[in-house]
Amino acid sequence: MTGGEVRFTVLTVCTGNICRSPAAERLICRDWAAGAPTIEVVSGGTRAMVGDPIQISMAHLLEQSGAYSGEFCAQTLTGELVHDADLVLGMTRRHRAAAVALAPAATSHTFTLREFARLVVDGADDFTPSEDxxxxxxxxxxVAASRRAPITDPTLDDIADPYGQGLDAYQLAFSEISTAVDTVGRVLTGSPLLESASGVTAEPSPSGPEAPAPERRRIWGRRR
Structure with missing residues (x-):
């Protein structure tokens, strides 16, 4: 949570509020809200392990990335949290639905994290960053809300729960979270995107044995 007069609140949501949503919360604090005291970032869980810290494997990954993992207590997702948020980001479509069920008025600004990143990139040409x-x-x-449309494989918008699994599962979840957060952050600041980063939930295109390998290129966003 940031100090000062809050003008925009981001809420991240997962199940236990000890792995995915706190990782997203801390990365968003670092990448979107750094130097912006008017932005608050919080998280909650649909079946939260109330009072628990960030799970140790996820905490290590956060610290290795340069994000802070301390001073965290898991909390239950409530209608008040959803109502007070200006942007709600579930880690899966179920979390998105759970948030909307608690506060239907939040539907227009509730997404999964990967869905939001995908839509932001899709609408980047209509966005100009500002100092505010x-x-x-x-x-x-x-911009993201205006780009909503069905995709062939909606599971691409989900980030799987690593809880109770091996380190590989945590690394995969963390990678998907950090890529989505970084992608939005780059559009937010008008920084260049790697195509591999911008396609956070891109659906695979048909390919055959004679299909050429995709060319790696850079996509340049607007600068201030």
């Missing part, structure tokens, strides 16, 4: 980070985030939410 809270206002920029508000515009990004509008």
């Amino acid at each position: 980070r809270a206002a920029s985030l508000r515009r990004l939410v509008d």
Whole structure:
């Protein structure tokens, strides 16, 4: 949570609120809200392990990335949390649905994290960053909402729960979270995107044995 007068609140949601949503919360704090005291980032769980810290494997991954993992207590997702948020980011479609069920008025600004990153990239040409980070985030939410459309494989918008699994599962979840957060952050600041980073939930294109290997290129976003 940031100090000062809060003008924009981001809420991340998972199940236990000890792995995925706190990782997203801390990365968003670092990448979207750094130097912006008007932005608050919180998280909650649909079946939260209330009072628990961030799970140790995820905490290590956060620290290795340069994000802070301390001073965290898991909390239950409530209608008040959803109602007070300007952007709600579930880790899966079930978490998105759970948030909307608690506060239906939040539907227009509730997404999964990967869905939000995908839609932000899709609408990047209609977005111009500004020095006011809270206002920029508000515009990004509008851009993403205007780009909503069904995709062939909706599971691409989900981030699997690593809890109770091996380190590989935590690394995969963390990689998907950090890629999505970084992608949005780059659009938010007008920084260049690698194509591999911008396609956070891109559906695979048909290919055959004679299909050429995709060319790696850079996509350049607008600068301030």
